[in-house]
Amino acid sequence: MPEFTMAAALNAALADALEEDPRTLVFGEDVGELGGVFRVTDGLQRRFGRERVFNTPIAEAGIAGLCVGLALTGWRPIAEIQFDGFSYPALDQVISHLAKYRMRTRGRVSMPVVIRIPSFGGIRGKEHHGESPETYFVHTAGLKVVVPSSPLDAYTLLRKAITDPDPVVFLEPKSRYWAKEEGELTSDGLPIGRARVLRNGDACALVAYGAMVARCLEAAEKLAPEGVECRVIDLRSLVPLDVEALADAARETGRVAVVHEAPQTLGMAAEIAARVMEVAFDHLEAPVARVTGLDVPYPPASLEHRFLPSVERIAAAVRRVVDY
């Protein structure tokens, strides 16, 4: 069985998309000769040429705006924003145009655009290099937002994002770029909009995405000897949200804990808690628990372990929910 890091799987997804669809383009800051600061675009410019894989000036609004114009000419842009904290200059173009174009044009003009953003913390990064920007995008109607948690699924999700007719914000958990997984890469598999269950259990459902999925699996492993079997759900897709999977989990376990790196207030956990309450209130044995970052700006490297949900904090939350 071949083995892939997430960076290699994403690189393969880009290469296969460029190979299969001559209308795809890859661009962003340093994505050419360097292959991107995380090497996700390594070798692509040499293989596909400088017209289809190219560097841009440092201009994030420009990068996102280019996508709009290119989509109008029938190209399929796959843009890279170098880091989460630098995606904010692009927000105007993403919110005001990418997300609205289909509606504005009565469905005539679609925006088959992927914006890849290395995101989230856990790499002892400097300020602006550990942000969780998902809520900004999730709250913007008209976008799809996906977050892979493992190499093989990262490949599948990126291939699906590239063929999607609507704009997809693709948040890559940079602390998992070097995580490895064995298996075959496939562009089939679960579509965007579907969550996957990575571990079964009936005591509590742990809901997470990105790098927190691995931590939830670890927490579940740790809790098993205590007789607490957790179901671990990898959301994958924040928009559309797989409410059915959440409803099933709540009905079947009666207990839900949501884990994310982003600050707590109006984070995904707030939305998930509300959805679970709406569809499975009568089945809940305990309030939905949130294990999240703090409502503070992302801290310096030496403190990030106290900001991010740890295996211990996740396990403690599950014990609280189970003992409620």
Added chain:
Amino acid sequence: MRDTGPSDDMVRHVAPDGTAVGDVDVGLDEGDLRELLRLMVRARRLDRECMALQRQGELTVYPPFEGQEAAQVGSAFALGPSDFVFPSFRELAAAIARGVDVVEYLQYHRGTWHGGAYDPIAARFAPICVPVATQIVHAVGWALGAKLDGIGACALAYFGDGATSEGDFHEAANMAAVFRVPVVLFCQNNGWAISVPLSEQTAVPIARRAGGYGFPGVRVDGNDVLAVYAVTRAAVERARAGEGPTLIEAITYRIGPHTTADDATRYRAPEEVERWRRLDPIERYRRFLLGAGIVGEEFVAACEAEAEAWVAEVRTAVTALGPPPEDEMVAFAFAEPPTTLTREWRERTDA
């Protein structure tokens, strides 16, 4: 107060009194020369009708373009059928010149849809764009796509003097130069960004900015339709020949308010407006055509009558526009609406 008089470094073919300044042969035949007048007359008539329709409660807020007919019609007329326009929100005259379905265009101001109700791809005219300067980046993206496709077409972005203060103007201009794409950056410098005069917007003439990016910047008398046509035509040809972008600064004036919600008397003197009325682009061009014997008074009268009849038709069609089917709100947001959205909509409509 801003210098509103003619400037020496401005390209001009026809003086404000309608007399020719040097060579007026811009490569248009007499049919085209007449068409420019016909389009400007139509545009002004519709603009005034829209102001009236807004006052009558038939349109929501409307941004008039009176005074800017030559800048818009002259530039749009220089484009070919494959070229693509990226307007801001005051380019109805350019839309008329490009043959955009104006009733569909006016859905935006009627409030029955957003600014892309017409078919932007077929019309080669992007949706009306309100966030200032953001459309300039789209034009550069389009031009990059056109260059990759080798279709020999160019994009033209319209924006105002205020837009040149935005970061997106800079990012677009810089990328246009670095990628050497076929794009024309067409600034209608009408002197005012709502209430802020040019002197509070920029410390250098706008056209001079182009030098910093590495492409030509041209100042043109924006109330001289032949000069506007000529400089735009040259920029379009340059773009199509692979020589990259051009910035055009058309010096013109917004005779009316920023929009129907604005009161321009609060920030500018009536004398300034009157001075610009005397520089009226349509009157200037009419005198030129009459003086050159290209048209007679009967042609001008026929243009006006034809515009009157056309605007009556547009008025009837626009005032007949009702709200779209409510479910279009849900149908067009995504190619396939998420189940969360369809459920929310169903619950609302079942209630």
